[in-house]
Structures are given as C-alpha cells and as structure tokens.
Amino acid sequence: MGQGFRNKQKIPACEQVQEPPKYLLPIFSGSLHVDKNPMPNASVSYTPEALDLWFDNLCFDWEQAFSNEELLRGRKIYHSGEITGLDLATGEAIVSRRIERRDQYSVIEWANGAPVVRSSTSDTFLGRSLAVAGLYEIGELVCEETSPLPPDRKPRKPEPEEKALEEPPEKEEKDTQPEKEPPPEPKLKLRVHFRMLDRGLACKPTWMAPNGKGKEVAAFGKEAHTQLMGTDRESLVRLADLAGKANFRFRTSAGEFALETWVDTADFIERHLALWEKRFDLVWDGEAKLLRKGMRDVHLDTEAKAVSKQEMKLRWRLRCDGKWLDREGVHRLVKSSRGIAFASGNGLVRLSAEDAESIENWRDSQEKEGLVRWPRYMLFSLFAKLPQNLRVDKELDRWKSTVDKFMAGKKSKLPALLRPYQESGVQWLANLATHGCHGILADEMGLGKTIQTLALMSAFPCKKLPHLVVCPASVAPVWVREAQTHYPEIETRILRKGNDFRSKKRKKRGKRVLLWIASYTQLRRHKSLLEKKKFGYAILDEAQHVKNPRAKTTAACLTIQAERRLALTGTPIENSAIDLWTIYRFLMPGLLARRREMESLAKELETGFIQRLRRQIAPFALRRTKAEVTPELPPKIETDLVCPLNDEQRREYRRIAEEGLLENPDDLSSAMRERATHVFALLMRLRQVCCDVSLLPWRRDKASSSSKTDALLGKMEELVPSGRKILIFSQFTSYLELLEKTFRERFDSLAIFKLTGKTKDRQVPVQGFQEEKGAAVMLAALKAGGVGVNMQAADYVFLMDPWWNPAAELQAIDRAHRIGRRNAVFVYRVVTLGTVEQRVRALQREKRETFEELIGKLDDRSSDLASHFESLRELVALREEEE
Structure with a gap:
C-alpha cells in the first residue's frame, strides 16, 4: 500500500488572508483555495485509496452537520495554522493540534452521508470545531496533493491471468481480421454562463459536447452530468479553485456560483476575468455583456436652484459617457459600498470617493436637520464639501454676489x-x-x-x-x-x-x-x-x-x-x-x-x-x-507688576506644592486625567497663597502679610492723594474684603465701592463710583464686574490674580477703557515671581497669538496646561530665579 507524507512550508506573512471559506461546492464543501497561516511543522499522511474516499465524502455539503459557532471556531483554528497533524485512512481521519504542551485530536468518521466526530477532549464544542478545521485541511490536501478525481465508476475488465501470459501466442489465421482499438471516450467541454443578480453576478457551469453542438447539461445540481472522465473532473476542480480565489460563494440549490456585492464583482472583472477567459468558454447573458467593458467612471453634475428668498434646492445627476444614469442606477450607486454598482445600459460604474462623500453629506444633512431644501447660505460653506463644479442659477448667482x-x-x-x-x-x-x-x-x-x-x-x-x-x-x-x-x-x-x-x-x-x-x-x-x-x-x-x-x-x-x-x-x-x-x-x-x-x-x-x-x-x-x-480714544497701557513672595508666603507655597507633588502623578497629562479635581484644588491653594496666606481655610483667623498687598499699597499711596479713581479686580471675594479693611484703616478720605456676586443692584455702586468727585476705589469680583457695567471714570486698573482666561481679564479692563475717556488707562497685572501665576501669564501671551489670526483675541483655560507643561513640578514648583 502506498503512502504519502509532506511537511507544509510557510507562506510569507504578506500573503496571509484571514477570511473564512466563502463558498460551498459539491466537489469540496470546504475551501479549495487556501490563503492562510500554514500548519507549522505539520505532518500529513494518506493513501491514494483514502484520498479517493474522502474526495467522495466531501462531495456532500458537510458544513450543514455543524453549528455556525462550530464553523466559525473551526475556521479560526484552520486559518491560524494550529493543525499539527492530519492522518487520512479509508475508515477515518485524525486531525490533531498542540496547545500549551498538550495534544488534542479529533477522529472524523463518515456515516449516513455525514461526518461523525469523536475527540480526545471533553469539550464537545472544541472537539467538533477541531474537526471542522480538519475537514478544511482535507479539502486543501485533496486539491493540492493529487488529482482530486472520484474513481471511475465503470466496471473494469478483468485482467488476463498470469498463466495465460506465459503461454506462447497463437499464430494469426490469414483470414482473421485485425482487432480494432476502441475509439477514445469523448471529452466534455465546460462552459460558464454569467448573469446579473440584484447586487452582484452569478455564474453557472454546464457541460457541452466538444463540437459545441447538442444540449448543454448542468455541471451541478439534481440534473448534473455525473459520468465524468478524469480530465473533466479536473476542469471542475480548477473552476472551483478559481471561483474561491475570486470570492464566489456556491449556491447549492441553484447549482451556481455567486458574487454577492458589486465590489466583489468589480474585483473579479479587473483581476480575475482575463484568466477565466483563457481557461473556460464564457457566455454572457443579458446585460451581463456590459461587464466586459470593464469599470467606467461616473461624473457628478450638480446644480443649485433658488426656490424662495432664503432657500435653494440642490439637484444632482450622475453621468457616464455622456449618458445620464436612470433612477435605479443612481439608487444602487449611492447605496453601494465604495461607490461601485451596476447601472442598466452602462455596466459596472464607479463614483469617485469625493463625489460620493458630497452626496452622502447632503443626504445626511437633510436627514439630520429635516431639510428638504437647503438655506442659501450653504453656498458659502467650506465644510459642506460641495463640488467645485457646482452650477448655480442666475438668481443665486446675483444673490451670492451681493x-x-x-x-x-x-x-x-x-x-x-x-x-x-x-x-x-x-x-x-x-x-x-x-x-x-x-x-x-x-x-x-x-x-x-x-x-x-x-x-x-x-x-x-x-x-x-x-x-x-x-x-x-x-x-x-x-x-x-x-x-x-x-x-x-x-x-x-x-x-x-x-x-x-x-x-x-x-x-x-x-x-x-x-x-x-x-x-x-x-x-x-x-x-x-x-x-x-x-x-x-x-x-x-x-x-x-x-x-x-x-x-x-x-x-x-x-x-x-x-x-x-x-x-x-x-x-x-x-x-x-x-x-x-x-x-x-x-x-x-x-x-x-x-x-x-x-x-x-x-x-x-x-x-x-x-x-x-x-x-x-x-x-x-x-x-x-x-x-x-476711535483713534481719538486714549491708549491702554498694560504692565506686569512682578513681586516676590515674602518669607511667610514662600514657606506656605513650598509646603503645599511639595505635598501636592507627593499626592499626584508628576506627569501632568496623567494628573489632569486621573486626579483633575485634586490638581485644580492644588492650583487654587497656591494662587490663594500668592495673594495672601490668610485666604487659606486653616489661616483665616491669623494675622498675615502679603507682598501683593504691599505692592498695591505702594501704588495707592501715590494715587489716592491725587484724587485718582482705581478699579481693583480679584477672583477671591475674601481677598477683596481684606483689601477693603486695609484701605479703611490706611486712607480716611478714600471712597470705597464693592461689586460682587452678592450685589443686588449693580448700578448703585457703579453710579456712585462714576459720580464720586474725589479719589475712589471699586473692589470688583472678576466675573461680577467683567460684563454689563461701564466704569470709564477709572484711571487705573489692578488685576490682583491672573485668571486662566485672558478674555475675562480683557472684559474687565474694558469696563474702564471705553468710548468717552479722555485720558489713558493704566493696567497693572500683579504677578508673584517664580510661581504658577508667572507661568500661566507667560502661557497667556503665547496662546493669544493664535486667536489673533482668527478673530482678534484668544483666551486659554486651565485644562490646556497639559499641552504646555510636561510635569506638575514644572507648573507649580517655586523657582524665584525666573524673570
């Protein structure tokens, strides 16, 4: 008894395809064409008789004997190359694999036209899945290792016995006619008929006489011709193999192959058809003939037409070689994957990705906004992806120009x-x-x-x-x-x-x-x-x-x-x-x-x-x-007033910063993502220290001093005697209360007004500040005093603590720098040296340039910090050597 043995060779990774078998064929229900991870060091043994027997077995639709889950798991095992051994005998097939140093195998027998599975594992699902992988391997083996032909079922003539061969031949009689050799069995010719499907292409193989005459006979199905010569069966195997490579699926009931998408159909026409034309006699039925023209490009023609004073309607059509696609062709193309479809009278057509995106965008906008018509202003949209060749009627053209x-x-x-x-x-x-x-x-x-x-x-x-x-x-x-x-x-x-x-x-x-x-x-x-x-x-x-x-x-x-x-x-x-x-x-x-x-x-x-x-x-x-x-408006002069922390502030700042660095990740992106609330709390405490340590909850009842307050008082000593009006902003109302107490103790003649979120009628303090004859100060919370009030009487503006949002600061400044002023406005941003305040202030100046390109001013926010500072230490550590 002969025996075959082989070791499978590795396929390059770039050729590996993970798709499962996509068609069912009565010759081999599994895949004849295999692009997958090979069986590493796998051995396969068989006998010629076993190959013939399993060829016959696989003529049945064996996949119906397994559940969808078993088929999916089996295909995964098959494609990943986990099979380590395949042993074919006439009575059974043994398929094995090795997982985590343990061997598993399944035994496949055939009974009543269907596979019966036994396995070494107690997991029935796994054992049957392994059998599925083995059956795919058997299908591949039969296709690759031998001529996968079913045995000739005609009875063989008995051979002469050996004794007869040893006897001398008798002399021919003169009147004996020489024996004529039987004529060779005629070979059938395989013909493939193509026809269009709703969403793809079908091909049906038939047999015909070599001379092309006579009635064609189905190659598959109940009426299929079964008395085939070996070369005929080879043609079927070749057809099945090429069909698998082209992504055809086999329809058992119809006895035909089918491509179920226009994308697969296009791929077949462009990449596979030439080889099929060399191998088979092809017949194109009905509009399938148009496929022979190959892929043809479709062009989008769009026109906008005014339908009311504020609305327009977009009309778009698709054109191919000077012909307009009918409604059905347009519908197919728009709904199709990758812009490929079959259009009656035109054949296989393709819409460019750009045009397909434009159509999809219009359709999506109409559905999302409930629009049957479009507002005229959409003609200006740079984001609506309107085609460059959009045509507009005369009314819209006039409208757009004005x-x-x-x-x-x-x-x-x-x-x-x-x-x-x-x-x-x-x-x-x-x-x-x-x-x-x-x-x-x-x-x-x-x-x-x-x-x-x-x-x-x-x-x-x-x-x-x-x-x-x-x-x-x-x-x-x-x-x-x-x-x-x-x-x-x-x-x-x-x-x-x-x-x-x-x-x-x-x-x-x-x-x-x-x-x-x-x-x-x-x-x-x-x-x-x-x-x-x-x-x-x-x-x-x-x-x-x-x-x-x-x-x-x-x-x-x-x-x-x-x-x-x-x-x-x-x-x-x-x-x-x-x-x-x-x-x-x-x-x-x-x-x-x-x-x-x-x-x-x-x-x-x-x-x-x-x-x-x-x-x-x-x-x-x-x-x-x-x-x-308003060139007559006096200038706005802005200055950063930088002051170092005093000893008390410096000790508290360092202590809070170090504790925060120990409690939070140093990577600022991680800290903002994982502990944002804690990071913001840390930043707020540090900013409070920069203003006055008594703002901290645990220091409110204790006496303290502040370098910022001292710097402000130095300026106030000059301004109050000269009758100036001063506007002071802070985000911390508790700090404004401290300043109010300090001013009342220091300046007897100074009129003091307050504007916070608790102020019921904001016009009362604003009007008092505006009409005050002598020196006056307005203590305003940044948000409460930043909008909706006019305080152009102020000559000096002090921002006691810089905010992440420079736009909010600018709003506050412009409460004073307004039309009607005659003198310049002096703006001081009080910033502590080497602290988080100074770094955020530098960040504000850097980021504002971006907004100038768009509108005029861009502000920032604390959540942007991670894109400018790599570590939390870089942001909060005290470094008084900074300038």
Missing part, C-alpha cells in the same frame, strides 16, 4: 446718535438679514454692540413679530435702560415667573415693537414655551455662554424660532476655535458641518484649520477694535 455688500439708501432711517462705524455695523447686519444670513457682531468691548442692535430692530423691523434678547442676568438692565433712553418705540418686557410669553397683559403698542429680555437661566426654565413662539429678531448677547453644545441652556437657545438671528460677543472664543461651532449652530445650522467633523478637521489640519475657519466665517462676522474706529 451678500457682502452694505445696503445703500438706508442711512436716513438710522438715529443721529450713532457714530459712523456704528451706522456701518447696522447696515452690515441689515444686509445679512435681508439675504437670509445671520452673523456675529464681535466688536471689541465698549464699541456699542447693544446700541447697534437696538438701531437694527428699530430701522429694519421684522414683520409684526416680537423680538427676543437672551443675555446674562446682570446685563438685562443695560438693555432696558438703553431702549428706554434712545428707542422709546421699543417696549421691553423681562421674562420671569408670572410674566412669560403667554402673558396677554399688554400695553396698547400701536406701532411700538415688543422686545422680550431673558436671562439664560430664565430662558432655560421657559424652554417648553419656545416651541410655540416665533420671534422676529433673536439675539444672543455674550453668546460665548452657549459654547457647550450639551448644556441645557444651549439646548434652549437652539430651540428659538426666529426670522433673523444675531450673536453679540467681544470674545466668541473662550477655550478653543471649536467654541464657534455652537454659536453658528444657532445662527446658520450646517454652515460649519457637524461638530464631530469639525473637531476631526481641527486635529487633522492643525494650523491650517484656523485659516480655513477664518475664511469660512469672514462673510458672517464683523469685528472692529477701538484703535481702528
């Missing part, structure tokens, strides 16, 4: 109190509004954004709808006062409990305009009423309050329904350029795409993202600085 032009002939409607730059601002806003666009008025603080907005409402009314201003609670009185003073035709109402949008109690307005003023908190509480209310103008004042898209306040603002929308802010960016997304989501949804896409672009483009974003918002954001529009 968006960035100020309206003419409207100056007569504007009140005389406006300055020239304010008139220009109102005209700019009105022009955007009439074009269905909505922008940001980002003028520097102190240039009159409130007065410009009221002028817009008055001069360019919006139907007979009421208007809405949403602002911080502290700013609401400013809107009321400005409207009552300069625009008596505007009736103001404050949104609060018992006085909301449902109120029917109204004054007889006549031609008066109703303006609702709501704090962000009150708007959130009345969100349920917004769905049924429509406004003319909707304005977000200090619009940076909606930077967080997940906040309930932001959700309430995005619920507002208005004909025209406007955002007012001197600092539209507080943390990062992404802050603009939520503001423009309120103003013009879709202009900046989806937030996730914008964040991804910010990471991908880095510095290039800022330039792209600036180009995007340029038509819809207006920013002027005091230096540009």
Whole structure:
C-alpha cells in the first residue's frame, strides 16, 4: 500500500488572508483555495485509496452537520495554522493540534452521508470545531496533493491471468481480421454562463459536447452530468479553485456560483476575468455583456436652484459617457459600498470617493436637520464639501454676489446718535438679514454692540413679530435702560415667573415693537414655551455662554424660532476655535458641518484649520477694535507688576506644592486625567497663597502679610492723594474684603465701592463710583464686574490674580477703557515671581497669538496646561530665579 507524507512550508506573512471559506461546492464543501497561516511543522499522511474516499465524502455539503459557532471556531483554528497533524485512512481521519504542551485530536468518521466526530477532549464544542478545521485541511490536501478525481465508476475488465501470459501466442489465421482499438471516450467541454443578480453576478457551469453542438447539461445540481472522465473532473476542480480565489460563494440549490456585492464583482472583472477567459468558454447573458467593458467612471453634475428668498434646492445627476444614469442606477450607486454598482445600459460604474462623500453629506444633512431644501447660505460653506463644479442659477448667482455688500439708501432711517462705524455695523447686519444670513457682531468691548442692535430692530423691523434678547442676568438692565433712553418705540418686557410669553397683559403698542429680555437661566426654565413662539429678531448677547453644545441652556437657545438671528460677543472664543461651532449652530445650522467633523478637521489640519475657519466665517462676522474706529480714544497701557513672595508666603507655597507633588502623578497629562479635581484644588491653594496666606481655610483667623498687598499699597499711596479713581479686580471675594479693611484703616478720605456676586443692584455702586468727585476705589469680583457695567471714570486698573482666561481679564479692563475717556488707562497685572501665576501669564501671551489670526483675541483655560507643561513640578514648583 502506498503512502504519502509532506511537511507544509510557510507562506510569507504578506500573503496571509484571514477570511473564512466563502463558498460551498459539491466537489469540496470546504475551501479549495487556501490563503492562510500554514500548519507549522505539520505532518500529513494518506493513501491514494483514502484520498479517493474522502474526495467522495466531501462531495456532500458537510458544513450543514455543524453549528455556525462550530464553523466559525473551526475556521479560526484552520486559518491560524494550529493543525499539527492530519492522518487520512479509508475508515477515518485524525486531525490533531498542540496547545500549551498538550495534544488534542479529533477522529472524523463518515456515516449516513455525514461526518461523525469523536475527540480526545471533553469539550464537545472544541472537539467538533477541531474537526471542522480538519475537514478544511482535507479539502486543501485533496486539491493540492493529487488529482482530486472520484474513481471511475465503470466496471473494469478483468485482467488476463498470469498463466495465460506465459503461454506462447497463437499464430494469426490469414483470414482473421485485425482487432480494432476502441475509439477514445469523448471529452466534455465546460462552459460558464454569467448573469446579473440584484447586487452582484452569478455564474453557472454546464457541460457541452466538444463540437459545441447538442444540449448543454448542468455541471451541478439534481440534473448534473455525473459520468465524468478524469480530465473533466479536473476542469471542475480548477473552476472551483478559481471561483474561491475570486470570492464566489456556491449556491447549492441553484447549482451556481455567486458574487454577492458589486465590489466583489468589480474585483473579479479587473483581476480575475482575463484568466477565466483563457481557461473556460464564457457566455454572457443579458446585460451581463456590459461587464466586459470593464469599470467606467461616473461624473457628478450638480446644480443649485433658488426656490424662495432664503432657500435653494440642490439637484444632482450622475453621468457616464455622456449618458445620464436612470433612477435605479443612481439608487444602487449611492447605496453601494465604495461607490461601485451596476447601472442598466452602462455596466459596472464607479463614483469617485469625493463625489460620493458630497452626496452622502447632503443626504445626511437633510436627514439630520429635516431639510428638504437647503438655506442659501450653504453656498458659502467650506465644510459642506460641495463640488467645485457646482452650477448655480442666475438668481443665486446675483444673490451670492451681493451678500457682502452694505445696503445703500438706508442711512436716513438710522438715529443721529450713532457714530459712523456704528451706522456701518447696522447696515452690515441689515444686509445679512435681508439675504437670509445671520452673523456675529464681535466688536471689541465698549464699541456699542447693544446700541447697534437696538438701531437694527428699530430701522429694519421684522414683520409684526416680537423680538427676543437672551443675555446674562446682570446685563438685562443695560438693555432696558438703553431702549428706554434712545428707542422709546421699543417696549421691553423681562421674562420671569408670572410674566412669560403667554402673558396677554399688554400695553396698547400701536406701532411700538415688543422686545422680550431673558436671562439664560430664565430662558432655560421657559424652554417648553419656545416651541410655540416665533420671534422676529433673536439675539444672543455674550453668546460665548452657549459654547457647550450639551448644556441645557444651549439646548434652549437652539430651540428659538426666529426670522433673523444675531450673536453679540467681544470674545466668541473662550477655550478653543471649536467654541464657534455652537454659536453658528444657532445662527446658520450646517454652515460649519457637524461638530464631530469639525473637531476631526481641527486635529487633522492643525494650523491650517484656523485659516480655513477664518475664511469660512469672514462673510458672517464683523469685528472692529477701538484703535481702528476711535483713534481719538486714549491708549491702554498694560504692565506686569512682578513681586516676590515674602518669607511667610514662600514657606506656605513650598509646603503645599511639595505635598501636592507627593499626592499626584508628576506627569501632568496623567494628573489632569486621573486626579483633575485634586490638581485644580492644588492650583487654587497656591494662587490663594500668592495673594495672601490668610485666604487659606486653616489661616483665616491669623494675622498675615502679603507682598501683593504691599505692592498695591505702594501704588495707592501715590494715587489716592491725587484724587485718582482705581478699579481693583480679584477672583477671591475674601481677598477683596481684606483689601477693603486695609484701605479703611490706611486712607480716611478714600471712597470705597464693592461689586460682587452678592450685589443686588449693580448700578448703585457703579453710579456712585462714576459720580464720586474725589479719589475712589471699586473692589470688583472678576466675573461680577467683567460684563454689563461701564466704569470709564477709572484711571487705573489692578488685576490682583491672573485668571486662566485672558478674555475675562480683557472684559474687565474694558469696563474702564471705553468710548468717552479722555485720558489713558493704566493696567497693572500683579504677578508673584517664580510661581504658577508667572507661568500661566507667560502661557497667556503665547496662546493669544493664535486667536489673533482668527478673530482678534484668544483666551486659554486651565485644562490646556497639559499641552504646555510636561510635569506638575514644572507648573507649580517655586523657582524665584525666573524673570
């Protein structure tokens, strides 16, 4: 009895494919083509009789004898090359593997047309999975090691006995006719028919006579021709092998192979068809003939057409070789994977990734925003991925060319109190509004954004709808006062409990305009009423309050329904350029795409993202600085007043810093990620020490001294006698209380005013400070005194503790540096030497340059620290040698 033996050789890693067998074939139900990790040092033994027997066994669909889980696990074992041995005999097959120095094997027998499995392991699932892997290996072996042909089932003629061979041959009779050799058995010819499927391609092999005449007979199925010669069976094996390589699956019921995706079909046409044409007789039925043309590119043709004063409709069509794809072809292509599909009358077509992304983006935006039509402003979007060859009709072309032009002939409607730059601002806003666009008025603080907005409402009314201003609670009185003073035709109402949008109690307005003023908190509480209310103008004042898209306040603002929308802010960016997304989501949804896409672009483009974003918002954001529009305004002189810690502060600072370094990871990124709350607490304690150690909870009742306070008092000794007005900011109200006590003890004639979060009527101390005849000081909490108040009477501003957010500091400074001043404003930032304050101050100067490229000023936040300081020690350690 002969025996075969082989050791499998290793396939290079680049050729390894982890896909499981993808078709079922009656010749070999497993995979005939194998691209996988080989069996390392595996031995395979067999006999020719065993190969023939297992060939017959594998003609059945053996995979149906196993569960899906067993098949998946078996394929994993098969592909990972875990099989270490395969022994084929006529009665059984033994497949083995070695795991963690232990051998496992399964014995496969055949009974009643199906495999029966016994295993050395008590884990039945594992044993049967190992058998699955073994059956795939047997299929590979039969295909590779021998001509995998079933035995010829015709009865063999008996051979002459040996005795007869030894007898001398008889002499031929003269009249005996020579025996004719039987004619060779005719060889069948394999023909493959191709036809189109809904999402792919099918091929059905048939047998035909060599001369091409007669009826074709199925190669597979119930009516299949079974009396095959060896060479015929080889053709079937070759076909099955090539089909496996091309990713075909075998459909048992139909007796045909199928590619079930357009991507697989395209791959077959481009990479495999040429070889099939050499090996087989191919017949293309129906529109399958078009596949022979190969892949053809489809081009996107897009046109935007105006359908209303503010909306447009996008019409896009797909063209291939000058022919438009029909609706079914377009549907297939748009829904297909990788932009490949079959189009009737055109064949296999491909849409470029860029065009496919444009179509997908439009469809997604329409579904997400509920848009059947698009706002006209989307023509300006650099993030909507509109095609470069987009065509617009004449109406849209005219509209687009006039968006960035100020309206003419409207100056007569504007009140005389406006300055020239304010008139220009109102005209700019009105022009955007009439074009269905909505922008940001980002003028520097102190240039009159409130007065410009009221002028817009008055001069360019919006139907007979009421208007809405949403602002911080502290700013609401400013809107009321400005409207009552300069625009008596505007009736103001404050949104609060018992006085909301449902109120029917109204004054007889006549031609008066109703303006609702709501704090962000009150708007959130009345969100349920917004769905049924429509406004003319909707304005977000200090619009940076909606930077967080997940906040309930932001959700309430995005619920507002208005004909025209406007955002007012001197600092539209507080943390990062992404802050603009939520503001423009309120103003013009879709202009900046989806937030996730914008964040991804910010990471991908880095510095290039800022330039792209600036180009995007340029038509819809207006920013002027005091230096540009009011050259008569005196300068703002800023100075860092650096002072060293005193001995008491130095000891406390070092102690707290060292304890914090012991308790937190030194890697700042890890510390911010794992113990952010503790790190922020550490930074707050260090900043309190920099101001005065008595701010610490455990030192409040003890006497102390402060180098910052001493430096401030040195300046005050010069300023108070000369009658100067001084504005002092701190984030720590307890520090302001200490300063107030010190000033009262030191300066008898000094008028002292306070402005904190507890101040009920902020105008009382502000008006007192403004009207005071002699020297006066305003002690203000940074947030309470930073917005909504005017204190241009102040000559000197002291920032006693630098904040992470320089925008907040600038807002505070501009309470004094406002239009109407005649003298320069002197600003002192009091910073302690070698401490965390000095490092954050340096970081502020560095980061502000980035914002200047986009709007004008960029601020920072503490969570940015990890990107600028590698270690916590680098941030908090005391190093007084720093300059």
